[in-house]
Amino acid sequence: MELFAEKRILTVSQLTSLIRGVLEENFEHVWVEGETSNLSMPVSGHLYFTLKDAGAQLRCVMFRASARALRFKPSDGMGLIVRGRLSVYEQRGEYQLIVEYMEPLGVGALQMAFIQLKERLAGEGLFDESHKKPIPQLPQRIGIVTSVTGAAIHDMLNVLNRRFANVEILITPVKVQGEGAAEEIAAAIRDFNRYKEIDVMIVGRGGGSLEDLWAFNEEVVVRAIYNSRIPVISAVGHEVDFTIADFVADLRAPTPSAAAELVVKSKTELAAEVEALSHRLVQGIRHRLAGVDARLFSLLRSLREPSMLLGHLGQRVDDLLGRLDLAMQNGMSRRKERLAFLLNNLRLTNPALLVERGRDMLASLSARGEKGVRRIVERCHETAAVDSARLHALSPLLTLARGYSIVRKLPEMKVIKESSRIERGDRLELTFHSGSALCIVEEKKQAGS
Amino acid sequence: MAAEKFETSLKKLEEVVKKLEGGELSLEDSLKAFEEGVKHAAFCSRKLDEAERRVELLLKQKDGSFVKEEFRLEDDQG
Numbered sequence: 001m002e003l004f005a006e007k008r009i010l011t012v013s014q015l016t017s018l019i020r021g022v023l024e025e026n027f028e029h030v031w032v033e034g035e036t037s038n039l040s041m042p043v044s045g046h047l048y049f050t051l052k053d054a055g056a057q058l059r060c061v062m063f064r065a066s067a068r069a070l071r072f073k074p075s076d077g078m079g080l081i082v083r084g085r086l087s088v089y090e091q092r093g094e095y096q097l098i099v100e101y102m103e104p105l106g107v108g109a110l111q112m113a114f115i116q117l118k119e120r121l122a123g124e125g126l127f128d129e130s131h132k133k134p135i136p137q138l139p140q141r142i143g144i145v146t147s148v149t150g151a152a153i154h155d156m157l158n159v160l161n162r163r164f165a166n167v168e169i170l171i172t173p174v175k176v177q178g179e180g181a182a183e184e185i186a187a188a189i190r191d192f193n194r195y196k197e198i199d200v201m202i203v204g205r206g207g208g209s210l211e212d213l214w215a216f217n218e219e220v221v222v223r224a225i226y227n228s229r230i231p232v233i234s235a236v237g238h239e240v241d242f243t244i245a246d247f248v249a250d251l252r253a254p255t256p257s258a259a260a261e262l263v264v265k266s267k268t269e270l271a272a273e274v275e276a277l278s279h280r281l282v283q284g285i286r287h288r289l290a291g292v293d294a295r296l297f298s299l300l301r302s303l304r305e306p307s308m309l310l311g312h313l314g315q316r317v318d319d320l321l322g323r324l325d326l327a328m329q330n331g332m333s334r335r336k337e338r339l340a341f342l343l344n345n346l347r348l349t350n351p352a353l354l355v356e357r358g359r360d361m362l363a364s365l366s367a368r369g370e371k372g373v374r375r376i377v378e379r380c381h382e383t384a385a386v387d388s389a390r391l392h393a394l395s396p397l398l399t400l401a402r403g404y405s406i407v408r409k410l411p412e413m414k415v416i417k418e419s420s421r422i423e424r425g426d427r428l429e430l431t432f433h434s435g436s437a438l439c440i441v442e443e444k445k446q447a448g449s
Numbered sequence: 450m451a452a453e454k455f456e457t458s459l460k461k462l463e464e465v466v467k468k469l470e471g472g473e474l475s476l477e478d479s480l481k482a483f484e485e486g487v488k489h490a491a492f493c494s495r496k497l498d499e500a501e502r503r504v505e506l507l508l509k510q511k512d513g514s515f516v517k518e519e520f521r522l523e524d525d526q527g
Contacts, residue, residue, distance in 0.1 A: 138456035148506070148520070157504065157522060166455055166496060169504045171520055195507060195515050268458075271497055277462050278490040284469030285483040288476065 013090065020088035023095055027086035032058065032097065033105055036078045041067070051080065051097070060084070060098040066100050071113035079105030098221075110210050116215055118244050121219070126226050127247045133231040135251050135263070139199035141168045142263055143230070145188040148173040150254035151206040157368070159260035164267055174335060176205035182218035189224040189232070201228070202259045203245065204235030208432050216243035227250055235259035406431040410438075455496040462489035 010018075034051030041047050045064035050057050060082065062070075074080060084099040103109035121127065146152050155242060160169065172188040175181040185203065192201050203225065205213070216219060216236045225232045225248045234249035235256040246252040253259030407416045410427040422428065426441045465486040469479060505517040 005496070138459075140454065140456075143507070154522060160502070164455075164497070165502045166499055167502060169502070170507045171504070171507075172507050191507070191509055191515070267497055270455075271494070272458065274462070274490055274493045274497070277466050278486075279458075280466045280470065280484040281462070281483065281490065284466060285479060288469065288472070288474070288479040 012093075016088060016090045016093060019095075020090065023086045023088060029085060030081070030097070031081060031083050033079065033081045034058065036074055036080050037076055039074060039076050047074070047099075049074070051082065059094055060099050061096055061100065062099040070089065070102070070109070072104060072109055072116055074102065074104070081105055110208070110214065110217075115245065116145045117217065117219060117222075118247065121222060121244065121248070126222065131226070132250045133229075133234065135231050136199045138164075138365055139167065139263060141170065141198040142199040143192045143195075143201035144169060144171045144207075145185060145192070145201060145203040146171070146205055146256070150176060152176075152204055153253070155206070155257040156202065156235075156260040159257050160264055162266070163261070163264040164270060167264055170195075177208065177212045177215060181215035182221050185215055186218075186220040189221075191230055193228055193230055196230075198230060200231045200233065200263055202233045202235050202253070202256070202263065203261060204233075204253070204256050205237070205248070206256060207238045207241065213237050213241055213243055216245040221245055222248050233259045235265060321352035401433045403433075419446065455493060458489045458492045458496070462486055462493060465489065 021237075032051060033055050037050045037052055039049040045067060047062040047067040049060050049062075051060055052058070062084075081104075082097065082099045082102040084097045086095060087098050088095045104112040107115070111367070125131070144153070144156060146156075153171065157169075160167070170192075172191055174184040174188045176185065189201070189203060192198055203216075205216070213236055216234070222244050225234070225245055226430055231250040232241070233251045233253050233255040233446050234245045235258065236243045236245060237255075239254040244417075246290075251262065253262055408414060408429045408431070409416050409422060410429060413429070416428065422441050422444060424441050424444055428439045428441060430437045430439055465482045466493045468474060469486070471480045474482060506520045508516050508518055510516060
């Protein structure tokens with residue numbers, strides 16, 4: 001080389017400058033991989049570190065402008081792939097790589113950022129189950145945070161149109177990707193909380209690349225979801241896509257369509273539910289009436305009276321039940337119509353009327369039952385009266401055998417124990433031990449006179 | 450019952466059925482519960498057929514207040 005042709009003395013600076021020129025010209029754009037060590041980031045914001053492998057080390061610096069754009073945080077020991085240009089730090093006579101871009105070895109930069117943010121927020125308790133709010137069963141007003149030009153809103157409205165119609169849907173239109181998207185999404189979530197009048201919100205977008213979905217991995221969105229007082233369902237991308245918004249949301253839906261399905265029940269499901277409850281309702285009353293039925297039957301039997309009337313009530317309920325069963329046996333598609341028919345029938349046969357009739361019948365039956373019982377009781381009373389008279393007559397038998405007689409005054413057959421109770425001319429019956437006699441009082445004598 | 454919501458009515462229907470099935474009601478109350486249940490079942494059934502859906506955009510004004518605007522999908526999009 002020309003330089004060495006003659007003995008030309010260079011200063012250190014001159015040589016260093018020459019070396020720098022050679023390096024910068026030949027290593028303008030290099031990719032290097034290695035393990036990070038001696039990482040430091042002083043207040044200047046520049047990032048200093050050494051990349052090394054088993055045999056060598058390379059000094060690296062990433063200036064503040066590039067370092068700020070990093071989505072993940074490199075750390076000592078992390079494998080990195082970096083892109084940059086070689087240069088020489090002349091004051092120290094060291095060559096170094098000026099890094100413009102880096103990504104973690106093995107996973108992409110976004111993935112690393114995802115993992116790191118997720119770990120940090122998990123550490124803060126943002127994903128705790130205890131913080132999650134229950135999703136209302138049948139929300140009346142549903143808020144949607146998404147783009148109005150994307151596929152997601154189409155999918156959701158399509159699903160909603162096929163399902164229960166009695167809901168109100170409010171959309172806050174936002175950008176879902178690119179600069180400022182995360183901030184817009186977070187603001188929309190806060191707006192819904194300020195607006196208040198919704199029961200649940202769906203936050204999401206359709207499928208896309210990891211970069212497209214990135215807004216839903218931004219801390220500002222994650223925190224807005226965490227702070228929402230209204231339950232949030234996340235619905236980002238496809239089933240395989242997981243974003244940090246999914247972890248913090250009260251419920252994760254695999255897709256926007258699935259979110260719509262989760263939040264609005266299908267008409268057929270609801271119809272089946274109403275139908276099942278109607279069935280149980282009729283079963284319940286039938287069971288209850290069957291009990292009454294049995295009691296009345298046994299009452300009637302004991303009174304030996306016809307029971308035709310009662311059968312009627314049971315028959316009506318049976319008939320109703322038969323129709324319900326029939327409805328249950330038919331396919332889902334016809335369930336709705338069957339239910340309407342059935343309910344109409346219920347209305348036509350007028351359960352109130354049925355109930356009224358049952359009530360009247362019960363009243364009349366119990367009145368009749370009461371009458372029957374009263375008759376029995378009366379009969380018993382009569383029998384008892386006769387028996388007691390007989391007993392009265394019989395009990396003094398032994399006394400009579402000894403020669404005493406019983407004196408009773410006619411016509412009330414009252415036993416006479418004092419002469420003051422009788423008058424001259426009264427008719428008396430004398431009962432002897434054997435036989436009796438009818439006497440007429442001729443004269444009355446006072447006791448002791 | 451006109452202002453009642455579908456889910457309120459459905460819930461009441463469910464409660465009535467459970468009470469009735471519990472078997473602890475007097476005959477009189479059972480019959481009342483049955484009547485009430487039939488009313489709710491009919492109401493729910495009717496509600497299912499109603500189409501009251503509204504889709505609106507919630508837009509924030511500069512002063513922070515909200516306005517609602519009817520939303521229609523343009524079919525050539527997405």
